Amino acid sequence: MPLFDSDFLKKLEYLAIVSRRVFRGQILAQRRTRQLGGGIEFADHRDYTPGDDFRHLDWNVYARHDDLLIKRFQEEEDLHVYILLDCSRSMARGEPAKFDLARRVAAALAYIALANLDRVAVIGVAGDLVADFPLTRGKGRILSLLKFLENLEPTAAATDLARSAASFVHRSQRRGLVVVISDLYDPSGFEKGIDILRHHRHEPHIVQIYDRAEAEPKFLGDLELVDVETGSIRKVTVTERSLKEYRKIYQDFQESIRGYCVSRAIGHTTTTADVAFDDLILKMMRSAGALSS
Amino acid sequence: MIPQLAYPTALALGALAIPIVIFYILKIRLRREPVATIMFWNQIFEEKKPRSLWQKLRHLISLLLQLAFLALLVFAIAEPFFSWESGRARRIVIVIDQSASMNATDVKPTRLERAKDEAIKLIDAMRFRDEAAIIAAGNPPRVYSGLTDHPRTLRDAVQAIRAADGPTTVPQAVELARRLVVDHDNKRIVIISDGGFPGSTDMLKDESIAAVAVGSSATNVGITRFQARRSLVDPIGYEILVEAMNGSNEPVERRLEIDLAGEPVDVVPLKLAAGEKWTRVFEKTSAEGGILKAFFDKPDSLQADDSAWAILPKREYQRVILSTAGNLFLEKVFEAIPLVKLTVVKEIAKATEPGAILAFHRSVPAVIPKGRVIVIEPDRSTDLWDRGEAIAAPIVAKQDKDSPLMAHVRLDNVMMPEARKLSIKGKYTSLAESATGDPLYALIRRPEGDVLVITVNLDKSDLPLQTAFPILTTNASAYFAGEKGELKESIAAGSVADVSIPDIKANEHVSFIAIAPDGAVRDLPPAANGKITIGPLDRSGVWSVVKKPQNDERARGGEMRSTPLAQVACNLAERRETDLRPAADWSTRRVDIARGFGGRPVWYYLIATAWILTAWEWFLYQRRWID
Numbered sequence: 069m070p071l072f073d074s075d076f077l078k079k080l081e082y083l084a085i086v087s088r089r090v091f092r093g094q095i096l097a098q099r100r101t102r103q104l105g106g107g108i109e110f111a112d113h114r115d116y117t118p119g120d121d122f123r124h125l126d127w128n129v130y131a132r133h134d135d136l137l138i139k140r141f142q143e144e145e146d147l148h149v150y151i152l153l154d155c156s157r158s159m160a161r162g163e164p165a166k167f168d169l170a171r172r173v174a175a176a177l178a179y180i181a182l183a184n185l186d187r188v189a190v191i192g193v194a195g196d197l198v199a200d201f202p203l204t205r206g207k208g209r210i211l212s213l214l215k216f217l218e219n220l221e222p223t224a225a226a227t228d229l230a231r232s233a234a235s236f237v238h239r240s241q242r243r244g245l246v247v248v249i250s251d252l253y254d255p256s257g258f259e260k261g262i263d264i265l266r267h268h269r270h271e272p273h274i275v276q277i278y279d280r281a282e283a284e285p286k287f288l289g290d291l292e293l294v295d296v297e298t299g300s301i302r303k304v305t306v307t308e309r310s311l312k313e314y315r316k317i318y319q320d321f322q323e324s325i326r327g328y329c330v331s332r333a334i335g336h337t338t339t340t341a342d343v344a345f346d347d348l349i350l351k352m353m354r355s356a357g358a359l360s361s
Numbered sequence: 362m363i364p365q366l367a368y369p370t371a372l373a374l375g376a377l378a379i380p381i382v383i384f385y386i387l388k389i390r391l392r393r394e395p396v397a398t399i400m401f402w403n404q405i406f407e408e409k410k411p412r413s414l415w416q417k418l419r420h421l422i423s424l425l426l427q428l429a430f431l432a433l434l435v436f437a438i439a440e441p442f443f444s445w446e447s448g449r450a451r452r453i454v455i456v457i458d459q460s461a462s463m464n465a466t467d468v469k470p471t472r473l474e475r476a477k478d479e480a481i482k483l484i485d486a487m488r489f490r491d492e493a494a495i496i497a498a499g500n501p502p503r504v505y506s507g508l509t510d511h512p513r514t515l516r517d518a519v520q521a522i523r524a525a526d527g528p529t530t531v532p533q534a535v536e537l538a539r540r541l542v543v544d545h546d547n548k549r550i551v552i553i554s555d556g557g558f559p560g561s562t563d564m565l566k567d568e569s570i571a572a573v574a575v576g577s578s579a580t581n582v583g584i585t586r587f588q589a590r591r592s593l594v595d596p597i598g599y600e601i602l603v604e605a606m607n608g609s610n611e612p613v614e615r616r617l618e619i620d621l622a623g624e625p626v627d628v629v630p631l632k633l634a635a636g637e638k639w640t641r642v643f644e645k646t647s648a649e650g651g652i653l654k655a656f657f658d659k660p661d662s663l664q665a666d667d668s669a670w671a672i673l674p675k676r677e678y679q680r681v682i683l684s685t686a687g688n689l690f691l692e693k694v695f696e697a698i699p700l701v702k703l704t705v706v707k708e709i710a711k712a713t714e715p716g717a718i719l720a721f722h723r724s725v726p727a728v729i730p731k732g733r734v735i736v737i738e739p740d741r742s743t744d745l746w747d748r749g750e751a752i753a754a755p756i757v758a759k760q761d762k763d764s765p766l767m768a769h770v771r772l773d774n775v776m777m778p779e780a781r782k783l784s785i786k787g788k789y790t791s792l793a794e795s796a797t798g799d800p801l802y803a804l805i806r807r808p809e810g811d812v813l814v815i816t817v818n819l820d821k822s823d824l825p826l827q828t829a830f831p832i833l834t835t836n837a838s839a840y841f842a843g844e845k846g847e848l849k850e851s852i853a854a855g856s857v858a859d860v861s862i863p864d865i866k867a868n869e870h871v872s873f874i875a876i877a878p879d880g881a882v883r884d885l886p887p888a889a890n891g892k893i894t895i896g897p898l899d900r901s902g903v904w905s906v907v908k909k910p911q912n913d914e915r916a917r918g919g920e921m922r923s924t925p926l927a928q929v930a931c932n933l934a935e936r937r938e939t940d941l942r943p944a945a946d947w948s949t950r951r952v953d954i955a956r957g958f959g960g961r962p963v964w965y966y967l968i969a970t971a972w973i974l975t976a977w978e979w980f981l982y983q984r985r986w987i988d
Contacts, residue, residue: 158397253398282397292391295399302399303391304406313405321401 072175072214079346080210083176084183113137147186148203148244150270151177152236155192155199155220156227157297158253162279162341170249170277171217172345175210177247180349182207187244190216193232195225226297227254229261237268246270251278252325253297259328266332273335275352276325280340283318285311364963367440374435378428385424426978430971437967442490450490452508452545454538455480457522458554459499460529461854461901461938465555465662467579473524475575476553480519483551483573484512489962494541495519498534498554500527500855500897508541525899526665527855528935531558535570556947557937571951576943580609582633583666583939584617587655587932588851589673592644596699596835597676601643603655603669607633608940616658619643621673622651636940648700650675652903652930665901666939670930671851672903678702679842684710685722690825691737694834695720701838718841722819731809733841738818739783745805745812749782752816758796766804766813766836767792770829777801779818802833813837851930857896860906860927862888872909873926878902884909898931 113126116136126139151174159167174190181188182205190213192199201216227250236246246265252258252274265272288311293302304310322338329336337352366372396402457480463473480495487493487510495506495518506518531554542548548569554561555576564570585606592598607613612634619626627643653671660667681695683705695703709726710719720735728744729736742748757772772793782799793802805812817824824830852858862873873885873893877900885893885906898904905925933939 161395161397251397253400255398255400279397285396287394290391291394293399293402294393294395296395296397298399300399302402302406304402310405314401317401317404 080179083349084180112140148242149181149186149188150246151190152193152248154250155223156194157222157224158251160222166277166341167222169341174249175214175217176349178213179210192220194223195228196231197235198223229254229258233261233264243269247273249275252276276338277341364441364443371439378431381427430974433967433971437964441963452542452548453493454541454550456496456498456534456538456552458531459497459525461526461665461933462555462557464524465579465941467577467662472555472576477519479553479573484515496534496538497522498531499525502530502534502537526901526933527899529558532560556944562946574947574949578610579662579941581661581663581941582607582613582615584655584669585936585939586934587669589671597648598646604640606638606936606939610635619655621653648676666933669932670903672849672928672930680717682710682717683720688722688819690819694831698835698838733810734812736814747784752780752782752795752799754796755780757793760793766840769832775824775827777817778821780816851932854901854931854933855897858929859892860895861892862926873906874909876905901931901933904929
């Protein structure tokens, strides 16, 4: 079964319509940037400094108050949406695979953005940036984006969000909304990577996807646990007690993600891999609508 | 104290340790489980590093536990034993009283069931290498299990003992038990009984005999005798002898009812003191016959003696054709027999009707016709005899006292003038003969029918005036009637009876079965000379003998529909069994069979240890302390 079939595309169109009708401007489309410049809508004044363009002097103020003030205008520009898609080997785990849902969600968000005249880039990350679909604009690009996603495969590298984020911000792109779609299984901690994005004035949004078996494993006995990303092996004896401890640790992990996002006003969505992507998108929209007005 | 092995070759099973070790080595190769990330597991197991030494050891402990388990099992199969065990082995014979009194319900469910429970306890208390046998003191005593040390066999043998209504045979059973263990030193005979048997006191003087008493004082009234016989004066009359006994310690009131073929015949209210016996003879008449049953109106502790049965056959009328010129005595004596239908003819009857008796007075044909014939004072020679001169001293000098034809007849003083000498051709039985040895009354047996001939002149002899004359005639009539209509004696439970089977040809191969009063079916031996042996009858009631149905008939329930060829009434009729009062000299004694702690064989403890090891290993495994 292809990842993006006609039914998928119909759902994308439906989601795009819903996003315009109900959540217009609340997640992606037509957001105003804080950049000031050559727009037509007045924003405020500032003192004149040598070298400023005389054309922007407010002569009326000068005439009335004898102050040299420069008029500032708010510049309207397209929103840049960056989708950082985790392509580490752990994303291939799960029933169904987390990577499938991740790609569908990435495709849906990209489509919504393109439909709202925003610019979209999709970057595959793992130990570093592993794939790149450069910034693009217009709904007509959606098919090539889908093809890009369809051809994307999990790599053998371990998740390193910090390094990936650093590489991403050093590409001197414009700031924008960065949607990180990942299971966040970063041994060095996912927070570093998100912090880098924040520090470079990007607006991160985290979509965490996990498999139910990862939250509540069922296996017992003497095992060789193999980390699919690093290949490291650990011989363990899994008992009911250790399973109980595991569940507690995993729950704490989820709580830490939630706490991190809430404390930093970062958009955050957590889901299992067995949900429908459109339900997840709608859920994200509702969540964003409830938080912002 | 070093144990020996009963089956040392079983140690070869220790080779099973090899596959255990192999499988164990294979098992150490752990199952691989890929996970998305190992970082959470690291958090768990980093904390448990101090137990790593145990982690290393637990594999070895698991292997050692399994090898120890195997070693225990193998050693148990080899069955080790100590020499003192075989030296102290006992031979125990358990005798269970199977008499009717053991069916009393004063202890629940019955005394016999309680006795079986006691026997099971004894079996469970046997020590290793003890052997026991089970004997039921029934009719006859029977060995249900020979000496064996297999408890299940012994328990099955005990459970196979069924209730019976016969008298007690404990003394015979004890003799049988003695023969079973005669060659053993450490022997013990345990009698489980209610004590109702003779010689119990002397028996218990033997130190090798132990007793287990069952039962208590119980209320019981029983019919201890019930017999019916033909009346001596009335051919269709019968007499019933009934004896009842109160076999309890308290006076009782009962109503004794007697039925014939379901119709009440008599009802007698009884008041019996403790141990009192009551006897009465009832005189009744019936030609139709049926099953006589006496029973009490209330049940008590022992059901088997609350009822008694007797078979009263239907009396058949007998046709007699008398050819005579006229003799009033002769005619009246035949008419006086109630079951005889007499026809008097003047001419000589040439052929008999089927089943009829031909009687010739004086005038006889030259050839005696076929069938049953009585000839009185023949006036000529025939094909069976030559008629000679008058006998000089026609006084009966000798008579056959054993013949049923001469029952209750005394001809000592009877004058028989003008009795003629008869030279009988062929073999005959002389029922009465003169001093000269000449037959005066003889029975000639023929394949086509027996002939009775008497040479007395009825006109001149005083025989017609004697009481012997009607008895003689009645005997002759009864003889020709055969056993039809004869009262059959009720036999005591536990006895064997010979039953006449009518209309069975000599070379006919027919199988018979007996149907017990409770519906149980038993095969019977083949009939011999028209008779079949049935028994011992261990249930009181009416037993029926029927032809064994073929397979297809059996499938249709044929044996139940078959008309009985013969019936036998069986009654308990035993005062000792009716008397349920505890015997004064009977009590539980010398039952020291219990083995106590340590009486089990070595292999038992080995198996127990193996089980404990298994449970321990399972416990450790469940907690993943071992694998």
